[in-house]
Structures are given as structure tokens and as C-alpha cells.
Amino acid sequence: MTDFEAMWREIAPLGRSAATGGYLRQPWTSAEGELRAWFVGACEARGLRVESDGLGNVVGWWEPVGCSPEDRLLTGSHLDSVLEGGAYDGPLGVVSGLAAVDRMRALGVVPRRPVGVGVFVEEEGSRFGLACLGSRLLTGATTWETARELRDRDGVFLADALEAAGLPGPRAADPDLLAGVTTFVELHVEQGRALVDLGHAVGVASGIWPHGRYRFDVEGVADHAGTTRMEDRRDPMLTYAMTVLAANKAARLSGDRATFGRVEVLPNGTNAVPSRVTGWLDARASSAGALEALVERVTTQARERAERDGTTLTVTAESVSGSVSFDPDLAGALATGHAGGDWPVLPTQAGHDAGVLSGAGIATAMLFVRNLTGISHSPAEHAEVPDCLAGVDALAESLTRLST
Ligand code: GLV
Ligand code: MN
Ligand code: MN
Numbered sequence: 001m002t003d004f005e006a007m008w009r010e011i012a013p014l015g016r017s018a019a020t021g022g023y024l025r026q027p028w029t030s031a032e033g034e035l036r037a038w039f040v041g042a043c044e045a046r047g048l049r050v051e052s053d054g055l056g057n058v059v060g061w062w063e064p065v066g067c068s069p070e071d072r073l074l075t076g077s078h079l080d081s082v083l084e085g086g087a088y089d090g091p092l093g094v095v096s097g098l099a100a101v102d103r104m105r106a107l108g109v110v111p112r113r114p115v116g117v118g119v120f121v122e123e124e125g126s127r128f129g130l131a132c133l134g135s136r137l138l139t140g141a142t143t144w145e146t147a148r149e150l151r152d153r154d155g156v157f158l159a160d161a162l163e164a165a166g167l168p169g170p171r172a173a174d175p176d177l178l179a180g181v182t183t184f185v186e187l188h189v190e191q192g193r194a195l196v197d198l199g200h201a202v203g204v205a206s207g208i209w210p211h212g213r214y215r216f217d218v219e220g221v222a223d224h225a226g227t228t229r230m231e232d233r234r235d236p237m238l239t240y241a242m243t244v245l246a247a248n249k250a251a252r253l254s255g256d257r258a259t260f261g262r263v264e265v266l267p268n269g270t271n272a273v274p275s276r277v278t279g280w281l282d283a284r285a286s287s288a289g290a291l292e293a294l295v296e297r298v299t300t301q302a303r304e305r306a307e308r309d310g311t312t313l314t315v316t317a318e319s320v321s322g323s324v325s326f327d328p329d330l331a332g333a334l335a336t337g338h339a340g341g342d343w344p345v346l347p348t349q350a351g352h353d354a355g356v357l358s359g360a361g362i363a364t365a366m367l368f369v370r371n372l373t374g375i376s377h378s379p380a381e382h383a384e385v386p387d388c389l390a391g392v393d394a395l396a397e398s399l400t401r402l403s404t
Contacts, residue, residue, distance in 0.1 A: 004099040004392050011038055011091060015081065022084030022379040027122040027133075028165035029054065035079040035091075039119055042098055048117065051175045054168040056121040057134045061175050062101055063114045072180040073111070073193065073403050074362075075100065075117030075395060077188060078353060080128045085380025087191035092369060092388065094119055096187045100396040107396075111403035114148035118177065120353040127152045127161070129213065130319045134355040137170070138178055139360035144170050160393050176363070183402055185328070186354040187367040187395045194346050201390040203344045204335040205326055208355045211257075211284035212247030212289045212320035216243060216302060220311040222267065222275035233273050234310035237265070239302060240277040246301040247281055256285035256294050257349060280318075282371045284349050288323050304403045324355040343367075343394070346400075350376070367394055 001007075015023050015031030025031050036056060043050045043060030052058040059074065077093025097287040104111070121134035136142035150158045162169045194201050218235035244260045251258035259282045266276040281298060285291035299315050306313040325397035335343045346368065358364035369391035373382045383391075 002099070002389060002392075003102045004095060004388060006306035007042065007095045008388070011095070012033060012087065014038070017084065020084055020379060023081040023087060024083060025079060025081035025085070026083070026127045027080045027097065028161040032056075032080055032121075033165055036119065039079065039094065043117065046098065046101060048101070051177055053138065053177055054171045055058045055118065055134055055137060055162065056139055056167050057177055058164070059118040060098075061114050061116045061194065062111065064110050066355070067112060067114045068335040069114060069181050071182050072114045072116060073399060074095075074116040074118050074178075074181045074184045074344070075399060076120070077186050078120050080122055080124055080126065082124045082377045085124070085219045085377055086189075086375075086379055086380065088369075089191070089376055089385050090123060092189045092383065092391070096369075096388070096392045096395050099106060099392040100399055103257070103392060103396040104400055105401075109396075109404060111399070113397055113403045114180075115403055116181070123353055124214070125319055128158055129133070131213070131321060131351050132353050135276060135356040139356055141359060143355055178357075178360070179300075181357075181362055184357045184362050184364045185334070185356060185367065185395065185398055185402070186352055186364070187369065187391055189351060189376065189381060190368040190371045190374075190377035191348065191350045191381075193224075195344070195368060195370035196372065198344050198373055200344050201370050201387045202394040203346050203368040204331045205354070205368060206328075206331060206345045206347050208321070208324040208351060209257075209284045209324055209347065209349045210284055210288045210321060210323040211282070211351055212291065212295070212348070213318045213319050214281045214283065214295060215316045216240070216279045216281060217314040217316070218243075218277045218279075218302075218306065218311050219314075220273065220275060220277075220309070223273040225271040228273060230375050235273050236277040236309070236311045237274050238267045239306045239309045239313065240279050242305045243279065243302040244264060247283075247298045248307075250294055250297045250301075254285070254294060256283070256290055258283045258294060258298065280362045292351070316386070318376050321351050321355060322359070324358050326354070326358060326365055327363045330363050333401065334365055334367070338397075365398070367391065367398065
């Protein structure tokens with residue numbers, strides 16, 4: 001069994017629902033804590049020097065003697081999942097990073113730069129609603145003053161979640177995990193079917209579509225489901241339902257993406273007109289202008305409908321990630337010159353810590369590994385072992401090219 005397969009087997013049960021096969025690896029929960037402990041142990045077993053901050057971001061460093069600490073090369077990804085997520089989104093990049101270090105060592109590679117394998121916490125924003133929270137705090141893209149106000153679905157503040165997980169939160173003595181990092185390469189499972197269609201096991205990312213999460217709060221008037229005449233209702237569910245359809249139509253017409261995947265209803269009773277419906281729009285588009293236009297269009301239609309329904313609408317942007325163009329020279333350098341032919345270069349509609357690090361001025365690239373089902377954020381996400389191993393080889397080769 002390869003190192004990759006052995007590690008994959010170790011983490012497979014962590015946070016997995018026996019009922020659905022989906023993963024529940026929300027940040028600062030016991031499942032995610034077990035994964036972090038596993039990662040630290042795996043780094044220590046390899047003699048990597050482990051650094052972590054008060055949030056739970058961790059890096060294991062391979063620092064051969066004589067390496068310049070000013071010019072560090074980092075790989076890695078995240079270990080948290082969406083609710084009922086798949087096994088590969090995030091962990092594939094972390095486990096492949098460790099396996100790539102093993103492979104480079106087995107081949108006798110001695111890097112001239114420190115090579116780190118990192119884990120960024122709360123990449124999915126599944127608990128606190130802000131995507132890539134760990135890397136955003138690390139790079140300063142989000143400040144602690146903003147983040148400390150975040151609450152999860154149960155009303156728990158971020159600082160309290162950190163304390164419950166045994167983490168101190170940002171501290172004066174926190175190591176700057178990104179100090180001296182000049183290059184980042186994140187390997188990730190592909191979250192669509194492009195590589196399946198192209199017949200390639202591995203690809204390289206060109207960029208990330210801008211995307212965001214917007215909370216739609218619709219207030220109405222709670223009332224009896226039987227005695228309230230249809231024409232007397234102020235029903236926020238109607239406003240919400242029409243907004244969902246409008247978002248879907250707007251995105252189809254413009255070639256963008258719009259999804260309402262989360263909704264909360266108050267009081268959520270079968271025999272009552274609800275008092276309030278809150279839905280979260282996830283919108284993504286090929287340009288910042290197109291994203292703004294899409295959200296504007298959905299908001300306008302929702303407002304018009306709210307007026308007809310006698311409800312009130314408030315829209316709040318909770319997490320917005322700008323357009324990312326990865327370093328084309330770096331992408332080109334990684335994609336070309338292979339015995340088996342060039343790797344395809346593709347854009348993605350999914351968000352990644354790589355986008356945040358790129359925004360912080362670090363030369364960044366991403367490798368994608370073929371996902372046989374093309375499905376992601378679902379237990380059906382799947383990469384075959386030979387493709388995962390091709391990903392490890394591709395990452396080891398990329399890190400070798402960039403460090404020797
Ligand atoms: C993360 O995977 C996202 O794109 O939401
Ligand atoms: Mn994801
Ligand atoms: Mn991911």
C-alpha cells in the first residue's frame with residue numbers, strides 16, 4: 001500500500017456519518033480536532049517542524065540544512081468539510097502534500113527552499129459563514145475585529161468556539177505561518193467534469209470566478225394557516241419562493257450560477273403562516289461586474305415581490321470573494337514539459353484558500369485531480385486511487401521543479 005493510501009485509510013472514518021456516508025468535519029468540532037491532531041502526528045512522524053496559530057491553522061515544515069528561510073514554498077489545503085460533504089474536497093490536498101514530501105525524499109530530492117504542508121481552518125465557511133476564514137485571518141484579508149462578531153447557527157461566537165476547542169484565538173506570540181512564503185501550490189479534487197471530458201488525470205487552474213454569499217431576510221406576519229384568508233396574508237414564504245425561482249432564471253439567462261441551498265423558517269410550523277424566512281444566496285459569475293449584476297437583478301425582483309406580498313426584505317452580503325487570476329507563468333511552468341503531454345489549464349467556479357493567498361501577493365498555482373463523478377460538496381464526490389496517485393506525482397514534480 002502507498003503512503004497516500006495508508007494515510008487516506010487513517011482519516012476515512014473521521015467525521016463520517018454512518019447513516020449517509022457524508023462528512024461532518026465542521027471547524028472547531030471534535031471531528032475536525034481529531035483531523036488536526038492526525039495531521040500534526042503525521043508531520044511529526046516525518047520530522048517536519050510543526051507551527052500553528054491560535055486559530056488552528058497548521059504548517060509542517062521540511063527544512064533541509066542551508067535552505068533560505070526568506071523564500072518558502074508551501075502546499076496544502078483544508079481538512080474541514082461542508083455539511084454532508086465528500087471525502088476529497090480539502091483532505092486530498094493535505095494528504096497529497098504529505099505524500100509528495102515522502103515521494104521527493106524517496107527520490108533523493110533535496111529542496112533549496114523550505115517546503116511546507118499547510119492546513120487552513122474553516123475553508124468552507126460551513127460554520128461561521130465566511131469562506132476561507134483561516135487563510136483570511138492569516139493574511140489580514142479579514143481582521144479579528146470583524147471575525148470576533150461572527151456567530152454560528154447556534155449563536156456561538158467564534159472566540160467561544162475556539163475556546164471550546166482548546167485554542168486561544170489570535171495571540172500576540174502567534175507565529176506568522178506565512179512569513180517568508182513566496183509560492184503556494186494547492187492540490188484539490190476537481191469539482192466538475194472538465195478533466196473527465198478531457199481525458200486527463202491532472203489539470204492546472206487558471207483562475208477562480210468571483211463569488212459571494214448573501215443573506216435574504218424576509219419578514220412577514222405570523223398567522224393561522226386555516227382562518228387567515230388568502231388575500232389577508234403577509235407571507236414571507238411567497239417572497240422567498242419567488243426569489244429562488246428568479247435567482248435560478250437570472251443565472252441561467254446570464255450563464256452564471258445562483259443557488260439557495262440553505263433556508264431557515266420561523267416558527268417553522270405546518271399550520272402557521274411564517275413570520276420570517278431567511279435564505280442564503282450563493283452567487284458566482286465570470287466577472288465582478290457580472291456577479292454584481294446578478295445579485296442586483298435577484299435583489300430587485302425580490303423587492304418587487306416583497307412589495308406585492310406586504311413583506312419586508314433585507315439583503316446582507318456575508319462573504320464576498322473577488323475574481324482570482326493565478327500567476328500565468330507559474331501555471332505554464334507547471335503544466336508544460338511533461339513526458340505524457342501538457343496538463344490542461346482550466347478555470348474554476350469553486351473558492352479556495354489559494355485565492356486568498358494569491359490576493360495576498362503570493363505566487364500561487366493549483367493542481368486539480370480528476371473527479372470521476374464530477375460531483376462535489378456531496379458524498380458522491382470521488383477520485384479513483386490511480387488518479388490520486390497521479391496527483392501526488394504531479395505535486396511532487398511541481399514542488400521539485402520549484403525548489404531545486
Ligand atoms: C468552496 O468549496 C466553495 O466554492 O464554496
Ligand atoms: Mn468545498
Ligand atoms: Mn476545498
